[in-house]
Amino acid sequence: MTSSNSHQGMPFNTAAAEVRSSIMTVLASWAGLIAEERGVEAPQRHIVGLARFLHENVPWLSGHSAAHDLIDELTTLMRLARRASDSRSVRVIPVGSCVRAGCTGRLRAVVKVVPGAQPKPSEIRCSADRAHWWAAGEWAALSARMQTLRDHRRTWYSVADIEVLWKIPSGSIYRLASQYQWRRRKVSGRVFYHAEDLHSALGS
Structure with a gap:
């Protein structure tokens, strides 16, 4: 690319x-x-x-x-x-959302590149859970599963999502999250809050 x-x-x-x-x-x-x-x-x-x-x-x-x-x-x-920042060591290609139940991670195809050596076989990894990964030989099955899955309900919302959907300033979001003890998780350095807690506190 x-x-x-x-x-x-x-x-x-x-x-x-x-x-x-x-x-x-x-x-x-x-x-x-x-x-x-x-x-x-x-x-x-x-x-x-x-x-x-x-x-x-x-x-x-x-x-x-x-x-x-x-x-x-x-x-x-x-x-x-x-x-x-070390672009010589890996090449990363976005693939899509993780197919594991309840996971909000993003899948990326990773090719390891070592100077002076042949690139190592590619694999697909999840940004949220290291246990979610697929070897090159599993890509066809993974692709088929991604085609059949449909995301009917969002489970986690980022701060940016909440700002747009509920029209709440980011400062108020962090304060509400602390006040109501919303469940949280981190993905790629960003904090996400559980949809059930948000709907309970803020309504639909």
Whole structure:
């Protein structure tokens, strides 16, 4: 897969692009929380400005009830960013949603590349659970299963989803999650909350 600009033949690092998008979403959500609760203006949606804004508010964030969520999210994003930055070691291709029951992860085809050696056989991995993976010889069966599965009901919502669907600022989302003890899980550095808890607290 190559980029469509003038740098023809340059490989597009899909994993890095996905991590960058996750970083932007997480930083913007926390900047929104700070802006709402402190009554200040949030910076423009730009990674450098958002990161600087959060850094300036670290003393206030350290005393917030949801501070542990921020630490968890940033730690995960740092790990994913380091992994994605080494474009020589892996090639990653998005495949789709995980087919395992109750899993909200995303499937990616991974090809390991070692300089001076033949690429190792590809495999498909889940972003949420390391136990969910398929060898190259299982791809046909996996593809057939993905075709037959239909997602009739969403189980988990991200902060960005909740902002759009319920028209709630990100700052209020973290506060409500802490107040009502919504079930949560992390996927690719982002926090997701259980739909059942959301509907119970916020209605449909």
